[in-house]
Amino acid sequence: MAELEPISIDGAVAVVTGGASGIGKSICEALLAQGAIVYVADIEQVALDDAISELASLGEAIGVQLDVTDEAATAALADRVIAEQGRCNFLYLNAGVTSGGGGLPWQQEPNDWRWCFGVNVIGVGIGTSAFVPKMIESGAPGQVIVTSSRDGGIAPVPTASVYAASKAAVSCFVESLQHNLISEQTQIRASVFYPSGGLMDTGLYSASRNRPAELERTGSGTGRASMTFDQLKARVAQATGREPAVADLGELGRSAVVSAASREFVIAKDLDLTAGLLHRRADAIGSGELPPPHGLAGA
Numbered sequence: 001m002a003e004l005e006p007i008s009i010d011g012a013v014a015v016v017t018g019g020a021s022g023i024g025k026s027i028c029e030a031l032l033a034q035g036a037i038v039y040v041a042d043i044e045q046v047a048l049d050d051a052i053s054e055l056a057s058l059g060e061a062i063g064v065q066l067d068v069t070d071e072a073a074t075a076a077l078a079d080r081v082i083a084e085q086g087r088c089n090f091l092y093l094n095a096g097v098t099s100g101g102g103g104l105p106w107q108q109e110p111n112d113w114r115w116c117f118g119v120n121v122i123g124v125g126i127g128t129s130a131f132v133p134k135m136i137e138s139g140a141p142g143q144v145i146v147t148s149s150r151d152g153g154i155a156p157v158p159t160a161s162v163y164a165a166s167k168a169a170v171s172c173f174v175e176s177l178q179h180n181l182i183s184e185q186t187q188i189r190a191s192v193f194y195p196s197g198g199l200m201d202t203g204l205y206s207a208s209r210n211r212p213a214e215l216e217r218t219g220s221g222t223g224r225a226s227m228t229f230d231q232l233k234a235r236v237a238q239a240t241g242r243e244p245a246v247a248d249l250g251e252l253g254r255s256a257v258v259s260a261a262s263r264e265f266v267i268a269k270d271l272d273l274t275a276g277l278l279h280r281r282a283d284a285i286g287s288g289e290l291p292p293p294h295g296l297a298g299a
């Protein structure tokens with residue numbers, strides 16, 4: 001089948017979940033800077049208000065409080081975007097959380113699984129089911145971009161077992177999504193986004209700020225429920241013996257937008273390193289052995 005044309009970002013309509021901070025906010029900035037209308041959807045109202053007042057100087061940024069695990073609210077957002085704009089050209093399913101504990105896999109609690117998979121996996125499923133049929137029906141070109149992680153999407157960091165499992169799940173899902181979008185001859189395509197380029201100074205390591213009370217940990221737990229970026233950096237420096245590289249979030253957001261508009265399936269930097277790790281993993285699996293993990297500070 002012929003390749004689809006790139007999508008013009010200027011004048012496009014975009015929805016970004018988890019858009020109020022970190023990587024999602026950088027994506028919103030890049031979209032707005034290139035002339036898109038952006039619905040910034042996030043669970044955290046204060047961060048959302050702050051983000052909208054910052055982003056407003058760049059263009060048309062519309063804040064929507066949304067919990068991506070809420071089916072009715074996500075369906076209402078899809079209805080609203082189509083009613084107001086007639087299309088959604090870029091759907092960034094980016095909201096994500098850790099499992100809130102870390103540590104040994106058998107010390108992760110059922111609620112760690114429920115929260116992490118609820119947002120990272122079921123949230124992606126809910127967003128896909130709410131938006132994609134409407135995106136197809138609109139007849140407009142579109143791209144669905146799912147933020148995965150090389151932790152899990154490529155190979156697990158063993159101390160982040162539940163999070164890694166959630167990202168492996170969505171990477172697998174996006175492949176199926178893409179196969180079906182092609183075979184059904186739609187104008188929509190999918191991308192899997194692996195943020196890379198170093199450690200990221202985002203709110204991910206304090207994701208527990210958005211953890212619902214009914215999914216709190218009930219036991220004593222292991223590891224840290226939350227840490228600052230500086231604490232993370234120090235931990236990685238200690239584990240690896242060197243100062244870790246820190247990613248440029250602005251550049252990351254721009255590449256996630258340009259690559260999505262070009263309809264690239266895999267959005268990532270340093271794919272040669274990633275491919276090297278995948279080859280080593282394939283060789284190990286092909287020999288019936290345990291594949292190598294992902295390192296804390298990169299491939």
Ligand SMILES: NC(=O)c1ccc[n+]([C@@H]2O[C@H](COP(=O)([O-])OP(=O)(O)OC[C@H]3O[C@@H](n4cnc5c(N)ncnc54)[C@H](O)[C@@H]3O)[C@@H](O)[C@H]2O)c1
Pocket residue numbers: 017018019020021022023024041042043044047066067068069094095096097119147148149150194195199200201202203204205207210
């Ligand atoms: N930071 C990293 O090192 C890294 C690396 C690879 C992938 N990622 C992925 O990037 C994505 C963005 O994370 P980030 O690092 O920018 O962290 P972040 O905490 O800065 O941003 C995540 C955003 O998602 C929002 N969110 C959380 N739960 C939500 C929910 N239920 N509904 C709607 N919004 C919700 C948060 O309020 C926040 O604004 C996540 O999917 C994460 O797993 C992060």
